[in-house]
Structure formats: C-alpha cells, structure tokens
Amino acid sequence: MTNQKVSSPLSSIRVTPLAAESFGVRSMCTLAETPDVAVLFDAGVSLCPWRSGLPPHPREFQAIAKMRRKIAEAASRAEVVTISHYHFDHHTPSFEDWLVNWTEANTTAQRIYQGKTVLAKNPREQINPSQRQRAWMFQQTGGKHAKTTLAADGKTFTYGKTQLRFSEPVAHGSQNSGLGWVIMAVVEFADERFMFAPDVQGPMMQTTVETILKAEPTVAMIGGPPLYLKGSRVGTMQLELAIRNLEQIASLVPVTIVEHHALRGEEWRGRLGKVYEAASAAGHSVVTAAEYAGEENLFFESRRRQLYSEAPPTEEFLLWTKTLSSQNIAKPPL
Numbered sequence: 458m459t460n461q462k463v464s465s466p467l468s469s470i471r472v473t474p475l476a477a478e479s480f481g482v483r484s485m486c487t488l489a490e491t492p493d494v495a496v497l498f499d500a501g502v503s504l505c506p507w508r509s510g511l512p513p514h515p516r517e518f519q520a521i522a523k524m525r526r527k528i529a530e531a532a533s534r535a536e537v538v539t540i541s542h543y544h545f546d547h548h549t550p551s552f553e554d555w556l557v558n559w560t561e562a563n564t565t566a567q568r569i570y571q572g573k574t575v576l577a578k579n580p581r582e583q584i585n586p587s588q589r590q591r592a593w594m595f596q597q598t599g600g601k602h603a604k605t606t607l608a609a610d611g612k613t614f615t616y617g618k619t620q621l622r623f624s625e626p627v628a629h630g631s632q633n634s635g636l637g638w639v640i641m642a643v644v645e646f647a648d649e650r651f652m653f654a655p656d657v658q659g660p661m662m663q664t665t666v667e668t669i670l671k672a673e674p675t676v677a678m679i680g681g682p683p684l685y686l687k688g689s690r691v692g693t694m695q696l697e698l699a700i701r702n703l704e705q706i707a708s709l710v711p712v713t714i715v716e717h718h719a720l721r722g723e724e725w726r727g728r729l730g731k732v733y734e735a736a737s738a739a740g741h742s743v744v745t746a747a748e749y750a751g752e753e754n755l756f757f758e759s760r761r762r763q764l765y766s767e768a769p770p771t772e773e774f775l776l777w778t779k780t781l782s783s784q785n786i787a788k789p790p791l
Contacts, residue, residue, distance in 0.1 A: 463744050463751070466675050466711045469646045474678075474746035475527045476502045478720035481520035481755035483546040485655045485717050487678060487746070488531045491646040493617030497535035498642065498653045500528050500569045503546040503557050505721075505758050512556070512778050514764040515771075515791050517757045521559040522791075532569040537621070539609070540577035541655045542629065542639040543584075543591035548577075550591075551598035555788045556781065566599030575600060576623065578640050579608035583626040585637035610640050620645045622672075627665045630658035630683070631695055641665075643672045652677040658691075658718055659699025666702045669710075676712040678746070679703065681719025684728050685759070700732060707736035713743045720745065723759045 465472070470491050476484035484502040488495060502524045504513045513521075528549075532538065540548045545558050549569050553562040560566065578584065580592030600606050609623040622645065626638035641654040652674035657665050659682040669677060682699035683691055707713045713736065719725055726733075729743075736743045747754045757764065770778075773790045780786060 463712065463742055463749050465749070467649050467651065470644055470649050470651050470675075472651050472676060472678075472749070473531070474714070474750050475531055476524035477716045477746035478756065478758065479716065479745035479747035479754045480524060480752070481517060481757035482524050483717070483758070484524065485547070485653075485678065485680060485746075486524070486528055486531075487653060488535065489644045489651050489653070490534075491616075491619040491644065493619040493646070494537060494621070495531075495535040496537045496539065496621060496642075496644060497528075497531050497569075497573075498539050499541050499547040499655055500532060500538050501545055501547045501549050502528065502559070504559070506557050508758055509762040511761050511765055512781060514757065514761055514768070515774055515789070516764060516768065517761070518559070518789050518791055520755065520757060525559050525565065529565075529568045532573070536574060536616075537614075538570060538573045538575050538603075539642060539653075540575065540595075541641070541653070542578050542637060543580075543588040543595065544656070545591075547655060548591075548595060549599060550594070554786075556786050563598070567602045570599045571602040572604050575603040575606040576609035576612075576614065576621070577606060578626070578638070579610045582608075582610070583638045585635065588637050609642075618646060624668050627657060627660075627668060628662045629656050630691075631661045641668065643674065650674045650676075654679045656680040656717065658682055659696075659702050660706075661695055661699045661702070663702070666705060669706060674710050676714065677706065677710045678714040678716060679706065680717040681715040681725075681729070683718035683721070684725050685718075685722030700729065703729070703732045704735040707732050707741060707743050708739045711741050712749070713741070714746055714749050715743055716746050720756060721759055723756070
C-alpha cells in the first residue's frame with residue numbers, strides 16, 4: 458500500500474528523497490532541483506552488516522541495489538554532489554563491498570562523482586581521525602573523477618538565482634560523542650528554503666537547533682535521534698533533549714522529514730509522539746522520506762529477524778552467508 462504524497466509547501470524547489478531508512482536502507486541521499494541547479498546531497502547508502510545476530514535479508518540487498526540505481530540516475534542529472542561528512546552512508550567509497558555499501562571497485566563511485574562539483578566537509582579542520590582518513594582516501598580515489606572538490610564549511614555558493622549555503626560544522630550528535638562533525642546545507646530559491654541536516658541526531662545540540670531555525674526552512678530533512686541506542690550507547694537524558702529539540706523544530710517548520718537514526722527501531726513513531734503533536738498543533742507535518750515521496754515505509758533493518766521468519770531465504774543465499782568471515786565477499790545470490 459502506498460501512502461498519499463504529502464502536500465509540500467515547495468513549488469520552485471523539487472525535493473526527491475532517493476534512499477533512506479524508510480526505503481529499507483541506511484542513507485539520507487536526496488536530490489534537490491531548482492530552475493538553476495540540481496544538487497545531490499550525500500550520495501551514499503549502506504546496510505547494517507549484523508542486526509539481531511543476522512546479516513541483511515535478501516530484501517535489504519534488493520533495496521540497496523535499487524537505491525544504487527536511483528542514486529546513479531540522479532547523479533547523471535546533478536551538477537553538484539555534497540558530502541556532509543565521511544561516513545559511508547553519506548558518500549560512496551571506491552572499494553568493492555557487497556555486504557555493507559553495495560559497491561563495485563572504482564565504477565560505482567566514478568558514476569556518481571565524474572565531472573561533478575563536489576562540495577564537501579573540510580577534510581582537515583574539525584574532523585575526527587577516522588573521517589580524516591576516509592576523506593584522504595576519497596581524494597585519492599572517487600574524488601579524482603570530480604571536476605573540482607571544495608571545502609564547503611560555512612560557505613555560500615550561487616547558481617543563478619539559487620543560493621546553496623552550508624553551515625559551519627556542527628556536532629554529529631552530542632558534543633562529546635567522538636563521532637565528529639557534519640555540515641548542514643540550505644537550498645534557497647525565491648522565498649523557499651530546503652534544509653538538509655544529516656546526522657545531527659535529534660538535533661542533540663542547542664546550537665544546531667538555533668542554526669536550523671535561523672535558516673527558516675520551508676522543508677527540513679533532519680537526522681533524528683538514535684532511539685534504538687537508548688541505554689547502550691546513548692543516555693536517556695540525551696535522547697529526551699533531542700526529542701524536545703525536534704518538537705521545537707516541528708512546531709516552527711511547515712514540513713519536517715524525520716529520518717535516519719530515528720527510524721532504526723520499531724517503536725520510533727510512538728516515542729516521537731510529542732513531536733507529531735507539536736507539529737499538528739501548529740498546522741505542520743512530520744513525515745518520513747518515503748511518506749514525503751508518497752511511497753510505502755519499508756523499515757527492513759528493524760524488522761530483520763521478522764523478515765527471516767516470514768520470507769525465509771533460499772538455500773543458496775544461506776550458503777552465501779557462511780562466507781561472510783572471508784576477506785573477499787562475493788555478491789549475494791538474490
């Protein structure tokens with residue numbers, strides 16, 4: 458069953474979610490188009506290699522294969538590709554990987570970045586060691602195919618009557634999480650603004666909330682709080698603060714697209730009940746990326762154990778799963 462497409466307040470900016478948790482994968486990849494420019498945000502997509510003690514179900518692999526095709530097609534239309542930070546669900550690596558990133562060596566990344574202007578998180582400032590290493594690797598591999606790669610932190614780029622503005626780096630979740638920093642972006646055309654705020658995890662930080670609200674977005678795509686990590690890697694108080702911050706955003710922004718970490722647990726909608734209430738009281742909407750696109754929510758990762766029970770994989774696929782401890786993992790039989 459397909460959801461009715463949400464009524465978007467945007468008319469001059471076309472926002473097309475391409476891959477996200479609500480499509481069955483880990484990503485926030487989105488295409489934003491104005492009469493002047495097409496911007497492909499965070500062209501990466503991944504699967505969780507192990508959840509509930511199980512590798513991805515065949516339906517998850519089918520979903521990521523589909524998302525890869527959608528991202529490649531969108532890249533062929535885009536002049537600009539962004540990298541908010543260097544996690545592999547937000548940019549595409551150049552090595553072969555059929556378990557997590559669904560990438561063929563060199564070619565998958567080349568299709569995305571070939572001839573593009575890449576506007577990326579500064580690889581040298583406000584960046585943690587693991588992301589600095591991945592940024593360097595990107596520059597040596599997929600980034601070599603780009604027309605140009607520029608550090609975008611805090612900068613504004615103008616394309617005709619369109620402005621593409623990037624924030625200064627903000628925390629990837631809490632200030633002391635160790636996960637580093639990300640850059641948010643706003644596409645502005647006429648009096649419309651689309652804001653892309655990946656992996657802010659709520660947001661957890663008040664300074665991030667202030668930056669989002671100062672931009673006065675018409676539609677904001679927000680990386681929501683990691684509710685599924687409660688009690689293990691994220692404290693209850695941090696999550697409660699993140700939810701309150703998201704409530705504030707939903708009450709002030711006409712359409713809030715909540716995605717990513719927030720949707721990785723089955724009880725996410727109930728736990729964000731106050732966010733929906735705050736939006737409704739203001740006459741606003743809170744939706745997933747799939748709902749914004751008028752498509753069915755497919756929360757495959759959180760339902761992985763259920764998928765294995767309801768749709769048992771073939772013997773051939775189960776034999777393939779026994780090879781996952783080897784160095785070179787072949788493409789799964791689907």
